[in-house]
Amino acid sequence: MIVDDQELLRNGLAMVVRSQPDMEVAAEAGDGLEALETLEALKGLESRRADVVVMDIRMPRMDGVAATREIQRLDDPPKVLALTTFDLDEHALAALRAGASGFMLKDAPGEEIIAAIRHVHRGDSIIAPSTTRRLVRQLVTKPGTDPEAVLGALTQREREVFRGLARGASNAEIGAELFLSEATVKTHVGRILTKFGLRDRVQAVVLAYESGVVTPGEG
Numbered sequence: 001m002i003v004d005d006q007e008l009l010r011n012g013l014a015m016v017v018r019s020q021p022d023m024e025v026a027a028e029a030g031d032g033l034e035a036l037e038t039l040e041a042l043k044g045l046e047s048r049r050a051d052v053v054v055m056d057i058r059m060p061r062m063d064g065v066a067a068t069r070e071i072q073r074l075d076d077p078p079k080v081l082a083l084t085t086f087d088l089d090e091h092a093l094a095a096l097r098a099g100a101s102g103f104m105l106k107d108a109p110g111e112e113i114i115a116a117i118r119h120v121h122r123g124d125s126i127i128a129p130s131t132t133r134r135l136v137r138q139l140v141t142k143p144g145t146d147p148e149a150v151l152g153a154l155t156q157r158e159r160e161v162f163r164g165l166a167r168g169a170s171n172a173e174i175g176a177e178l179f180l181s182e183a184t185v186k187t188h189v190g191r192i193l194t195k196f197g198l199r200d201r202v203q204a205v206v207l208a209y210e211s212g213v214v215t216p217g218e219g
Contacts, residue, residue, distance in 0.1 A: 001027045001050035003035040003067070004083070005059040009106065013054065016110040023117070026050040031059040032067025039074065050078045052121050054113070055100065057084050057091045065094045072099035079120040081113075096202050101125045125201040147212040153195050161188040165201060166208030 002017070002025060004010045014025045026048050029035035035053065042048045053071065057064040068080045082095040082103040095103060101120040104113055119125070151159050157178075164174035171185040178185070189201065198204050208214045 001025070001029065001035065001038070001053045001078070003029045003032065003053060003059070003064065004056040005030050006056075009056075013110070013113065016114060017117070020114060023114075032062030032064055032070075034061075035067050036062070036070055039071070039078070052079045052081060052117050054081050054083060054117065055095070056106075057082055057095055057103075063091070065091060065098050068095055068100050069098040079123075081116055081120050083113075093206070096206060099199065100202070101200055102202055123200070150196075150207065150211040150213055154192065158188050158192055158195075161185060162192055162204070162208065163214060165189060165192070166205050166214040168205070 002010050002013050004013070007030070010028055010030075014028060017023050017025050027038045027042060027050060029038050032055075035055070039050065039053075042050065055064040055068060059067075064082055068082065071077045071080060077099075080095075080100040082100040083106050084091065084095075084103050085106050102116065102125045104116050108116075151162075154162060160178055161174055164177060169177070171182045171189065174180070175182045175185045180188075189204075192198075192204060193200070196204070196207060198207065
């Protein structure tokens with residue numbers, strides 16, 4: 001499902017999606033409120049179910065942040081990939097906190113947005129690009145949680161994986177650094193998410209910065 005108040009951009013992205021042999025556009029909407037109404041109308045229609053919502057952030061009536069927050073309250077909600085015009089945009093971080101699985105810049109090449117859709121559909125999160133790490137580092141500057149309270153819930157190995165995850169490293173990169181198999185890293189990541197009740201890696205990154213486990217500028 002593509003949600004954007006700019007019809008030209010919406011149509012262009014829809015064309016790119018429809019060009020993929022394994023993708024189709026379930027629906028389109030011009031703002032967050034229409035998106036929620038459309039998702040409600042599609043409920044029960046398995047053949048038209050939206051697995052991923054590509055969500056513009058700044059829209060009239062209901063913006064993408066509010067819409068993403070409402071989507072997370074649905075039963076079996078679709079994944080949300082937020083789109084933002086600006087690299088360092090506080091609204092992008094708000095979308096991540098609201099439940100988006102990541103964000104992309106609107107001017108990113110079509111193939112990158114398609115790749116991002118595939119990532120979030122698989123349950124991954126878009127946190128590797130330096131834009132995401134810079135966003136979090138710039139905006140999360142005042143830790144609100146005791147880092148020891150967070151680290152105290154983790155084993156030593158989980159702490160090491162958590163720090164790598166917070167830097168935006170992939171499972172393969174973390175494994176190479178810690179001399180672990182990618183499957184083992186994936187298991188540790190899953191345990192970390194479960195311990196903190198986090199939905200995905202993006203939320204883990206935000207927690208790491210907000211708690212002070214990783215600090216702005218740490219790379």
